[in-house]
Amino acid sequence: MSSVEAGDWFVSKTNPTEYLEVLTVAPDGGIRIRMAGQEANTTKRYLLQNYAHLEEDA
Secondary structure: OOOOOOOOEEEEOOOOOOEEEEEEEOOOOEEEEEEOOEEEEEEHHHHHHHEEEOOOOO
């Protein structure tokens, strides 16, 4: 599975206008995110199935 770290940004695979920021990553795989000004909990599995890392241009 891909690495997910605090500070990472993701974009929805189905809606390219939907972005989220990873706030914290717990050892058990729990992830706290911020999306559209709201904070929520999710799992690494759900995040990686539905969102793609937003890559920075080098």
